[in-house]
Amino acid sequence: MSAIKYKNNNLFVENASVKNVASKYKTPFYLYSNSNIVENYKSFYGNFKKVDPLICFSVKANSNIKILKILKKMGSGADVVSGGELLKALKSGIKPNKIVFSGVGKTEEELKLAIKKNILLINIESENEAALINKLASKMRGKTSIGIRLNPDINAPTHKKISTGKAEDKFGLSKKNLIEFCRNIKKFENLKLEAISVHIGSQILNENPYKKTLKVLAEIISKTKINFKFVDLGGGFGITYKKGDRKIILKDYSNLVEKFMKKYNCKIIFEPGRTIVGNSAILVAKIQYLKKGANKIFAIINAGMNDFMRPALYDAIHNIFPIIKNKKKIKGTLEFVGPICETTCKFIKYKNYQKINQSDYVAIMDVGAYGASLSSNYNTKPLIAELLVSKKKITIIRRKQDLLKLINN
């Protein structure tokens, strides 16, 4: 059960009424529920309990140190995709032996950092990357643990901008190239090939692509004849953002993963991001202006695509709910838009929305994943604050960026 819900027509995050928070802190801001994060983590782990996987939270979904600390306490590791994320994971207290590093374009500097910190796995995505790590490792520590990312050529139905597992996508090695790479692994004297990894995309609401991927993995592993110590099955598990979104069912998949683990005698790693934090936050904004358009009403809020980019970038649908519900209706269409000077700085349209006024507060729902972490300074707007609710207690987990610092840098 989510801890973000209405009580007597007032939106609450745990025991804090959003209205009270909005009157105390300046909008817009992200508002997180500690318990949603904790419960999501438990529930994800619970799905795979028999597998006892290492969960490496995908830091790019949310890289707030305080949130990483909550997850660290739960036993989570981290999946990072840059040197900066690696440093944040370490700063949050996550141990190097629970950190995996993915990405197609890791720089020499980032690889040196990963080698120096002796992280669990650098998941390589090309033979040339392996060659570079091999060279760096020979000068630094000697044997370095790597995983190799497979592009399984699986079409997982999701938005085209977040698919990663098809042959035409830039990620991983093709089946043929991966097998070839494994045959020649001995030429890389300073690499210890310990893992095979996959990640087929994001916001996947159907378990079948995962099952197919497992089959492809089995086929490839038997061809390589390598006993991989780890099999990293990636993330991508979808959440329900809107009515009618299917719920992914992980029970059968979990049973298959258990069989797989026993057969190949490997430790399973998962890299969930969205499932852990997606529904853990709302973005609280104020209606700056109501404006009559030719055939609809615009509700111009004080948060924009710079603060929350998913609708502009992926056509993502996020509900915007009033923080106080009433029974009156507005006739016709209402569209929520932001202040940024781009046509795509818009959020969602409703027919017959409830009656709202200028200066009312609203909440963009389910913004915990790829929300704050994707935000930018576009239009020279400072990054907004992030607040965390734990029962009744409210903590600022990131201050609003200082505008003067932003313009004087």
Ligand SMILES: *Cc1c(COP(=O)(O)O)cnc(C)c1O
């Ligand atoms: C983004 C990413 C993830 C997390 O994806 P979610 O959809 O948030 O679960 C996991 N692994 C890799 C390699 C990624 O790039």
